Amino acid sequence: SGGAGALAQWVLLELQGEVEPRQSGELAGSLLGDLHYTCEGVPVLIVGHHILYGKVVQLEKPFAVLVKQGGASQPSPTGPHGHYTVTALIKTKLLFKTRPKPIITHVPKKV
Amino acid sequence: AAMRSRAEVDATLQTAKLNPAELLPAVHCLSFGPQAGGGECCLLQLEPGLCAELEAGRSLVIRGEKDEHAVLCSKDKTYEMKIADTSNMLLFVPGCKTPEELNADQASCNIIHSQIAGFSKNYWELRRCRPKLKKLRKLLMEDPYEGPDSQKDQTSTFSKYTTEDLLSLIQASEEEILHQLQVIDACKIEGYWRILDFDYEMKLLNHVTQLIDSESWPLSKVPLCACLEELGSLEPREMIEHILLSYGRKHVDDGEVFFEMHEDKICRAIAQMLLQNAIKFNLSEFEEVWQQSVPEGMTTRLDQLQGLALVDKSSRPETIFLLKVEDLPEDNQERFNSLFGIREKWTEVDITPYIQDLCAEKQTVGALLTKYARSSMLNGVKVYNSRRPIS
Numbered sequence: 001s002g003g004a005g006a007l008a009q010w011v012l013l014e015l016q017g018e019v020e021p022r023q024s025g026e027l028a029g030s031l032l033g034d035l036h037y038t039c040e041g042v043p044v045l046i047v048g049h050h051i052l053y054g055k056v057v058q059l060e061k062p063f064a065v066l067v068k069q070g071g072a073s074q075p076s077p078t079g080p081h082g083h084y085t086v087t088a089l090i091k092t093k094l095l096f097k098t099r100p101k102p103i104i105t106h107v108p109k110k111v
Numbered sequence: 112a113a114m115r116s117r118a119e120v121d122a123t124l125q126t127a128k129l130n131p132a133e134l135l136p137a138v139h140c141l142s143f144g145p146q147a148g149g150g151e152c153c154l155l156q157l158e159p160g161l162c163a164e165l166e167a168g169r170s171l172v173i174r175g176e177k178d179e180h181a182v183l184c185s186k187d188k189t190y191e192m193k194i195a196d197t198s199n200m201l202l203f204v205p206g207c208k209t210p211e212e213l214n215a216d217q218a219s220c221n222i223i224h225s226q227i228a229g230f231s232k233n234y235w236e237l238r239r240c241r242p243k244l245k246k247l248r249k250l251l252m253e254d255p256y257e258g259p260d261s262q263k264d265q266t267s268t269f270s271k272y273t274t275e276d277l278l279s280l281i282q283a284s285e286e287e288i289l290h291q292l293q294v295i296d297a298c299k300i301e302g303y304w305r306i307l308d309f310d311y312e313m314k315l316l317n318h319v320t321q322l323i324d325s326e327s328w329p330l331s332k333v334p335l336c337a338c339l340e341e342l343g344s345l346e347p348r349e350m351i352e353h354i355l356l357s358y359g360r361k362h363v364d365d366g367e368v369f370f371e372m373h374e375d376k377i378c379r380a381i382a383q384m385l386l387q388n389a390i391k392f393n394l395s396e397f398e399e400v401w402q403q404s405v406p407e408g409m410t411t412r413l414d415q416l417q418g419l420a421l422v423d424k425s426s427r428p429e430t431i432f433l434l435k436v437e438d439l440p441e442d443n444q445e446r447f448n449s450l451f452g453i454r455e456k457w458t459e460v461d462i463t464p465y466i467q468d469l470c471a472e473k474q475t476v477g478a479l480l481t482k483y484a485r486s487s488m489l490n491g492v493k494v495y496n497s498r499r500p501i502s
Contacts, residue, residue, distance in 0.1 A: 007166060010228070011207035013141075015200045027148045032202075032227060034120055035139035036129070041210035044129065051127050056209055062162045063234065064155045064171075065203055084173060086165055087152070087228075092209055 007086065010065060012093035013045075015052070035094075043094045054096035063090040114224050115140045136221055137213050141204065144226035152229035154201065158237045161185060174282045183237055187286035190237040202230040239472060242283030244291045245441040248306070250280065251297060255308035259347055271303035296357040298349070307353075313384050315354040316377065318342050320406040323372070330408055333359065335368040375415045378405050382416055383433065391432035394422060417464035421454075436465050443469050447483040451497035456487075458494055 033047035045052040066084040120138050124131055146152075161171065164185055173192070175181040183190045207225050208216075254269035272280070274289075281288050297304050307315075322341055323333055335355060342351050355361075358377055359370030381404050386392065402411045413422065418436040422429060434453065440446045450457065450465055463476050470479060480486070484495040 008205060010203050010205045011209070013202040013204055013207075013227075014197075015202065016198075017200065027143045028145050030143055031115070032141040032143065034115070034123060035141055035207070035225075036124075037135045037137075037210045037213065038133055039135060043210075044134070046123055046127055046129075051129070061156050061158065064157055064162075064165060065228070066153050066155050066235075068151050068153075086171070088203075088205065089162060089165065090154075090203060091162075094207075 008088040009092075010088040010090050012059075012063065012090045014093055014095045014097075015045075016097065043096070045094075045096055049102055051102075052096040054094050057093050057095050059091055059093055064088075065090065115222070117222055120222065135210060135213050137208070137223060138221070139204075139207055139223045139225045141225050141227060144228050147227050147229050149229070152203065152231070154203070154231055154234035155183075156195070156234055156236050158190060158239065160188075161237075174279070176280075179243075179282060182240065182243070182282045184282075184284040187284050189240055189242040189283050189287060191240045193236045193238065194233050195236040196233045198232075200230055200232060201234065202227050204228065241469070241471065242281075242287040242291070243441065244281065244283055244287065245437075247277065247281050247283075247288065247291055248295055248437060250277070251295075251304060251306040254305075256298075256300060256305040256311065257308040258311045258314075258350070261311075271305070273302055274304065277304060296353075298353045300349075309383070309387075312354070312357075313380065315346060315350055316358060316380060318345060319351070319354055319358075320377070324407055330372045330374065330406070332364070333370045333372055335361075335370065374409045378409055378411045379415045379419060381405050382411070383419060386420055386431070386433040391423070391430045394429040394431045397431050418467075421461065434465075436468065439465065443479070443483060447497065451484075456489060456494040456496045457484075458492060462495060 036044045043054040064086045065088040067087045172184045181192050297306050339348050355370045359372045421434045422431050439449050485498050486495050
């Protein structure tokens with residue numbers, strides 16, 4: 001259900017490939033990278049040793065983010081059963097389709 | 112992991128050889144939130160109108176029992192849900208600002224620590240579909256109402272269904288369900304939705320038509336009050352009013368309630384009553400008996416029986432038999448299989464009443480026939496038959 005309060009607006013980040021933790025171990029809590037925007041509004045994402053250039057896209061079909069109530073379970077083949085709450089709406093995505101530009105340098109001295 | 116500092120961010124920019132002067136001052140340091148890998152969040156792509164509904168505070172409901180494919184229902188529409196895979200990774204980030212938002216908010220702080228709430232390689236796609244209403248009739252037919260004198264109700268062990276029960280069991284939106292209840296002439300008795308047993312329904316109708324006849328009321332202006340007065344001793348007042356509502360159009364004239372009786376619907380009901388007693392009838396005999404059975408002033412026509420009965424013009428003599436569209440399968444392919452099992456070749460005129468209800472929002476009967484049937488010519492007439500061999 002939507003709920004009485006105004007729904008939060010989130011943003012979608014669309015990246016190619018897989019996201020894996022740098023160190024082996026939990027993804028939760030680990031850093032992804034820094035997101036900048038150029039003065040012209042082009043998103044620039046620095047992930048590890050890569051620079052990704054993207055673009056801001058207004059979604060023709062917005063997304064709703066559903067959170068399953070009562071613990072996670074895999075969606076069954078016949079569909080999602082159980083109670084869901086709409087947590088947020090997503091109307092904008094940052095699409096990073098371009099090939100990452102590797103940052104080629106030696107590791108800098110710690111500041 | 113400790114939160115990144117501005118100094119660290121600047122160092123990274125330097126390493127990446129990016130010029131801070133060409134960038135907006137604010138940076139988002141993205142990290143994965145504590146629940147990010149949990150898989151409890153999923154994405155639902157919204158069809159036009161649904162986003163506005165959610166923002167207005169209205170609910171969307173996912174309906175379906177374990178053996179049914181789930182559907183999503185808004186207040187008045189039903190959608191099938193399907194998983195769509197992307198080859199990309201979709202991360203959802205609360206509190207992430209767009210360049211416009213950053214520019215608008217001059218006081219925004221320099222470094223925004225954003226936690227990624229979750230990520231997915233797929234999302235749910237929606238496709239508008241016909242509400243799955245056949246089950247509604249099936250549930251209510253488990254225990255049709257046979258009148259107050261029936262012993263059945265007291266001892267009945269069958270489930271009876273309230274509006275809430277139906278909402279949780281039927282894969283359709285609330286408005287579609289309520290509309291269908293009206294279409295099938297269901298009524299609420301003691302809080303439960305009931306369908307009338309056909310014989311009881313005909314008994315009620317007969318009371319009304321006989322009264323109309325004996326009082327010589329015009330069919331277009333049958334007074335409610337007089338009906339309740341004259342028939343109230345025979346049947347419950349709610350039932351008398353219900354039958355008038357089912358077979359007539361209510362209107363108010365000078366403060367008094369009248370009903371304009373539905374000639375076609377009455378003739379059709381009487382035809383059903385006659386046809387259900389045998390496998391098939393000699394057409395001309397049936398037409399004679401039928402005309403004699405309907406109230407004075409009403410004229411029977413075969414087109415009143417669309418979706419109820421089928422004429423076999425190939426038999427000698429011509430015959431007619433009961434075939435109710437609501438008894439046929441709900442699924443498109445199964446419906447066509449069933450129809451072609453009954454008759455090998457159909458004209459468009461004959462088959463239309465039996466497939467009309469399958470049409471999606473902007474779909475035509477012609478489009479359905481193109482998809483599910485093959486056409487050919489038979490004695491100069493275009494006919495449709497199955498695309499596949501029928502066993």
